[in-house]
Amino acid sequence: MRYPPIYFLKHMNMLVIEGFMVLLVSCLTIRTNLCSPNTPSLKTLPLHGHFDFHEVHHAARDFGNRYQFLPVAVLHPKTVSDIATIVKHVWDLGPRSELTVSARGHGHSLQGQSQAHRGVVINMESLQGPQIQIHTGSSPYVDASGGELWINILRESLKYGLAPKSWTDYLHLTIGGTLSNAGISGQAFRHGPQISNVQQLEVVTGKGEVVNCSEEQNEDLFHSVLGGLGQFGIITRARILLEAAPARVKWIRVLYSDFTAFTQDQEHLMSAENTFDYIEGFVIINRTGLLNNWRSSFNSKDPVQASQFKSDGKTLFCLELAKYFNLDKTDLITEEVDNSLSQLSYIRSTLFVSEVAYIDFLDRDNTNLYGIAAITNSERAGNCNLWEGA
Ligand SMILES: Cc1cc2nc3c(=O)[nH]c(=O)nc-3n(C[C@H](O)[C@H](O)[C@H](O)COP(=O)(O)OP(=O)(O)OC[C@H]3O[C@@H](n4cnc5c(N)ncnc54)[C@H](O)[C@@H]3O)c2cc1C
Numbered sequence: 001m002r003y004p005p006i007y008f009l010k011h012m013n014m015l016v017i018e019g020f021m022v023l024l025v026s027c028l029t030i031r032t033n034l035c036s037p038n039t040p041s042l043k044t045l046p047l048h049g050h051f052d053f054h055e056v057h058h059a060a061r062d063f064g065n066r067y068q069f070l071p072v073a074v075l076h077p078k079t080v081s082d083i084a085t086i087v088k089h090v091w092d093l094g095p096r097s098e099l100t101v102s103a104r105g106h107g108h109s110l111q112g113q114s115q116a117h118r119g120v121v122i123n124m125e126s127l128q129g130p131q132i133q134i135h136t137g138s139s140p141y142v143d144a145s146g147g148e149l150w151i152n153i154l155r156e157s158l159k160y161g162l163a164p165k166s167w168t169d170y171l172h173l174t175i176g177g178t179l180s181n182a183g184i185s186g187q188a189f190r191h192g193p194q195i196s197n198v199q200q201l202e203v204v205t206g207k208g209e210v211v212n213c214s215e216e217q218n219e220d221l222f223h224s225v226l227g228g229l230g231q232f233g234i235i236t237r238a239r240i241l242l243e244a245a246p247a248r249v250k251w252i253r254v255l256y257s258d259f260t261a262f263t264q265d266q267e268h269l270m271s272a273e274n275t276f277d278y279i280e281g282f283v284i285i286n287r288t289g290l291l292n293n294w295r296s297s298f299n300s301k302d303p304v305q306a307s308q309f310k311s312d313g314k315t316l317f318c319l320e321l322a323k324y325f326n327l328d329k330t331d332l333i334t335e336e337v338d339n340s341l342s343q344l345s346y347i348r349s350t351l352f353v354s355e356v357a358y359i360d361f362l363d364r365d366n367t368n369l370y371g372i373a374a375i376t377n378s379e380r381a382g383n384c385n386l387w388e389g390a
Contacts, residue, residue: 039053039072039073041089041093042072042073042086042089042120045085045086045089046085047075047077047078047082047085048077048078048079048081048082049075049076049077049078049079049082049126050075050076051073051074051075051076051120052073052074052076053072053073055074056070056071056072056073056074056121057070058107059071059074059104059107059114059115059116059121059123060115061107062107062108062109062110062111062112062113062114062115063107063108063109063110064109064110064111064112066110066111066112067111067112067115068112068115069112069115069116069117069118070117070118071102071115071116071117071118071119071120071121072099072118072119072120073120073121074120074121074122074123075120075121075122075123076123076126077122077123077124077126077127078126078127078128079127079128079129080127080129080202080204080210080236080237081210083122083127083204083234083236084204084208084209084210085208086101086120086122086208087101087204087205087206087207087208087234088207088208088209089208090120090208091206091207091208098118099118099119099120100116100117100118100119100120101116101119101120101121101122102114102115102116102119102120102121102122102230103121103122103124103146103176103180103230103234103235104121104122104123104124105124105125105146105147105173105174105175105176105177105178106125106149106172106173106174106177108170108172108173108177109177109181113229113230114177114230122234123147124145124146124147124174124176124177124234125147125149125174126147127145127146127147127236128145129145129236129237130143130145132144132145132148132152132153132156134156134157134159134160134162134242136160136162139241140160140162140241140242140243141199141239141240141241141242142156142157142162142164142239142240142242143237143238143239144175144237144238144240145175145236145237146174146175146176146179146202146234146235146236146237146238147174147175147176148174148175149171149172149173149174149175150164150167150168150171150172150173150174150175150178151171151172151363151366153175153240154171154359154362154363155359157242157245158245158358158359161244161245162242162243162244162245163242163243163245163358163362164194164197164240164241164242164243165187165191165197165241165242165243166183166185166187166188166191166192166193166194166196166197167183167185167187167194167362168183168184168185168194169185169186169280169364169365170365170366171362171363171365171366172366175235175238175240176230176234176235176236176238178194179194179195179198179201179225179226179227179235179238180225180226180227180228180229180230180235181227181229182194182195182227183195185278185280186278186279186280186320186321186322187277187278189270189279190277194240195226195227197240197241198226198238198239198240198241199214199239199240199241200212200213200214200217200238200239201213201214201222201225201226201235201237201238201239202235202236202237202238203221203225203232203233203234203235203236204233204234204236205221205232205233206232206233210236211233213225221233245358246277246324246325246326246358247325247326247327247357247358248324248325248326248327248330248355248356248357248358249322249323249324249325249355249356249357249358249360249361250322250323250325250333250334250337250353250354250355251320251321251322251353251354251355251356251361251364252276252320252321252322252323252337252341252351252352252353253318253319253320253321253350253352254318254319254321254341254344254346254347254350254351254352255284255316255317255318255319255346255347255350256316256317256318256319256345256346256347257314257316257317257347258317258345259317261345261346262281262317262319263281264345265319265344265345265346266279266281266319268343268344269321269340269344272340274336274340275340276321276322276323276337276340277322277323277324278320278321278322278324279319279320279321280319280320280321281317281318281319281320282317282318282320283315283316283317283318284315284316284317284318285315319344319346322361323336323337324358337353
């Protein structure tokens with residue numbers, strides 16, 4: 001045959017087209033991650049820290065593990081001016097460049113908030129500003145970098161007998177990360193969330209300017225950045241109010257099966273005089289037993305007590321309470337706690353009380369406190385069915 005048949009030519013054409021498509025898609029991928037048009041301009045920026053264009057995959061992940069947007073670069077700033085430089089660069093490029101920038105604290109948000117698709121992620125934890133500075137006196141406060149972890153603030157301030165007033169349940173989060181949300185835990189009913197306990201901020205604005213703000217100075221910026229989800233500026237330093245830290249904590253957990261009783265008791269405690277220092281309620285979907293549900297109170301080796309509860313997989317409501325005290329007040333506190341508890345209508349067989357150091361209470365979701373929870377209730381003997389006690 002002198003000429004190939006038509007079907008053969010068609011087949012060849014299809015192969016060429018398919019090959020071309022594969023090539024195009026691979027080029028796009030490579031261009032997106034490695035050869036972004038923004039990469040060369042970033043390389044020319046004068047920095048004390050550095051960009052990483054290769055080790056960027058960790059910045060495309062967060063605690064939620066649901067969104068993965070790959071940045072073109074991660075900035076590891078050494079100074080506040082590094083952060084100002086990149087933000088100003090993005091501002092100067094204008095909206096057409098599509099280069100985005102995002103601050104990343106400890107990456108514990110859930111929905112890709114600290115990611116920047118084809119943009120620049122700023123690793124706030126590498127910001128090496130002045131060390132944590134504690135100011136004692138009649139109105140004590142701490143100055144710290146926006147990339148500092150709350151656990152480090154706690155450890156440092158405790159050296160002076162002081163501590164911030166309002167917390168999150170988990171302390172391995174950054175100052176900038178929680179202040180750009182709210183920062184809520186069981187102290188919020190008394191002191192407000194963490195954003196209500198900030199005296200002053202240093203912020204890199206969207207134009208790349210470094211600005212101080214407070215209630216008195218640039219107050220719009222101050223109120224926008226606090227709880228602003230990182231959209232109004234990058235917190236590079238924060239001044240946080242402190243109070244005298246207690247030595248010990250009486251830590252209590254009780255369970256309810258009735259939602260109305262649960263919320264009524266919470267409301268009562270929040271408005272009562274001489275009440276607890278920490279009040280938090282949460283729901284337990286008790287499908288796999290208390291041991292797997294009740295956060296760090298128990299582990300599988302621990303106590304009999306949790307494993308004794310049979311709740312038939314029903315939903316429970318847990319009221320978690322804490323009373324702070326110093327050792328000279330132990331007897332008084334025990335009496336006050338007993339008195340407060342006697343007014344509540346939790347399931348009597350579910351009283352769990354332990355006494356721990358203040359730092360261990362605050363860092364409870366990270367510290368291995370397993371095994372210290374103890375039922376002090378006399379009804380604990382033998383197996384108990386929650387619904388009988390209700
Ligand atoms: C195990 C766990 C327990 C938690 N417990 C609580 C809790 O008890 N109470 C509570 O309120 N929250 C809680 N959270 C939620 C947590 O407070 C927020 O997700 C917080 O944003 C995480 O801080 P991060 O340092 O990891 O911030 P990232 O996840 O890194 O960032 C979160 C957001 O803040 C922005 N951001 C980060 N740093 C800065 C900065 N310096 N300036 C401006 N914006 C910035 C980011 O761009 C992003 O939008 C918990 C989360 C986890 C995973």
